[in-house]
Amino acid sequence: MSGLSPDDYRRAAGYRRSSAAPASPPARGNAVPVMAYNTYDLNDPALLDFMRDGRIGVVGEAANERMALRNSTFFRAMSLICGSMGMLPVHLMRRKANGETEKARDHPLFNVLHRKANSYQTASQFKAYMQFCALADGNAYALKVKSRGAVRELIPLPRRCVKPCLSDTFKLTFEYQPKIGAKRTLSQDEVFHFRSPLSLDGLRGVGLIDVCADTLGLAMKAQQAAGRLLTKGSMARGALETKEVLGDETIERLKQSLRDNYAGVEAEDDWMVLEEGLTAKLFASNARDSQLKELMQHEAEEVSRFTGAPRPLLMFDETSWGSGIEQLGLFFVTYCLMAWFVIWEEAIWMCLLTEEEQNTMYAKYNEQALLRGSLKDQADFFAKALGNNSAWLSPNEVREAFDRNPRPDGQDLPRPGTTAAQVAEEDEPEPGTPPARRKKETA
Template identity: 70%
Template sequence: MAYQAYDFADPTLHEMMRGDGGRTGVAGIAVNERAALRNSTFFRAMSLISGSIGMLPLHLMRRAADGKIEKARDHPLFRVLHRKPNDFQSATQFKSYMQLCALLDGNAFALIVRSRGAVRQIVPLPRRSVKPQLSATFELSFRYQPKSGGAVTLAKEDVFHFRGPISLDGLTGVSLLDVAADTLGLSHRALQAAGRLLDKGTMARGALETDQTLGAEAIDNLRDSLRENFSGADAEEDWLILEEGLKAKVLSGTAKDNELVALRQQEAEEISRFTGTPRPLLMFDETSWGSGIEQLGLFFVTYCLLQWFVIWEEAVWFCLLTPAEQDTMYAKYNDGALLRGSLKDQAEFFKAALGPNAAFLTPNEARDSFDRNPIAGGDELPRNGTTAAATLADA
């Protein structure tokens, strides 16, 4: 019988010891992925990042000997990346799931299925079932532990792996669930406190005071009178008429209640920092909408998504292309859907791109951006001093 030895610092050992109970932070709350995703701010951040990575097209590109760059539509990997990575997921579903794994666990793994040397499928492997390992001669392999049966060693050529940008050992990425466990635990505690306040706390808006002693019948009559004459939306602007020395006193939130509200907001901001998602995109800041939303989108792409674009592109190049293909082929994320802006902004961009001075787009390239068919003579750059329309007329 074979035995596996683990280092006490190995996260795999920690997971085995705690089962699926999660990471316990300073708040005493065990935080696993299900508990974390019940936090609305964290869920929004995960959904936004994973959904954006999933919906954007990932193309396989080829650079020809003459320097011309084109989509490698004739390559088997193009369809795998762009349309059908495996028999049970679309490209969007596959990329979104893999991205979520990389965020939650720090790593994402998939099995590469080849036929006659060409990649035909990329099948996600269960979370926390794969561990990269480096031999004494610096040969990379992966230890895969299926749900049933013994562990299997997979060669690096059989595994598609990418990790988060931060690593403590150079092989595996840092899990958001690990580094944000304290914040998520405190946020959960604050939510529990808010629930207890609503369930058992005093929710009255005010009190009536008097120096006299009121009997039970007088109190009931007063309560019934208030409900009958001063409840509901119709009584919003009415004034109370108080008798028998009654005085009205408005009850406000206690300092403890106000601290609870501030704590929940602070934890939401902490989650925003951990995930790199701008506050307004997490739907809890009302001051940055309007004309500034385009800049927020640009900020999100530049400082949050761009690093993941590069990570995906390099993983495709490293894991899915042969050494010969790596010289002329590469993967490229098309972030145009997030950066297009309004139709007015696009019109200004294409006006400059098509001339009359130093044009850098052909008419057909501009039309392709809107999924329109090419036109005759539209593959030539406009000459300096002319517009695209003039070039087409000459053709």
């Protein structure tokens, strides 16, 4: 960095003087000088982002998470995917010797995945944050805290501070650069890692902010253009012409009148009073001809393609919802979230279970919360599941789906002429019998 001025060194070290606050005079008396700098540690990954100014797109705009999340479509897609993955429960399952499966509630990892990931994050908060890291950066890392051979906590590692490395003998390690201290090498057994479906080297995933930097930059340019149209008064509809020579005072007074009354967001929709023989000449084009709205709509559609979220779920109002809401939920689960379900389940199986446990245990996402239809649809579904001729759900399993306590006689599948069918027949009143009336309760 030879040949740089002191200000260049400060900028390279992460110091930025606030543009809103001018340099303050020397402190007098007991006055305390105001520090108008944002400081970064030399090992802080934010310093690298500041120096390289994010991901530069074709329009010259730097794409980073702060700019990306200001895009309403990108924010909605990220919150939708991260919120859904954090909301849906993931259970640790065990396959018994007789082939049946059960929830492994007695295993310490069950509560880590289902209740509390660490001392400051619930399971849903942990999953939502890790999902955001995997979407934005392409990778998500967490440190495994073990006790007695089992994982007791999962602590997320800082973003962009971990780098996976594969040796010549195909041994996987992770280089971790903490914000304070020297770089550390973590073994594969110490890190919980999963990545986005796409990868260029088989180790690190491809982040959304990297691949859609051009789209986000162009969308930001469109937003800036819309802002300039409103704040700078560039929506000129015509020009003022005259054959006379206008003096400087007249021109300045006319400009001031235009700025005060007909420019900016508070512009008056009124007639202009012209002077000195001026005539108005309308332009052939106006702000609507620039098709700015169509450009912004196109960029919103581009963002939806990158994220994979259905357009109606991103609040595009040109699509009718109606009875298609169930199909939208199915589309969202099948073509957007299903890949992440598999990625999470395989990462939990591979990184958080021992080799012995991998033979009988696995993780399972429960996506049924997103696929539930109306009460009528659920009633029809469970009625068929409890059908006499081909029942495949027991009454207690149906009651569990609605968070109701099991019944002693509800464990077996209904059979023709018995159990649920017989109870239903016994409960039916005889023909011609009036319905029983409930007695009024007395105090």
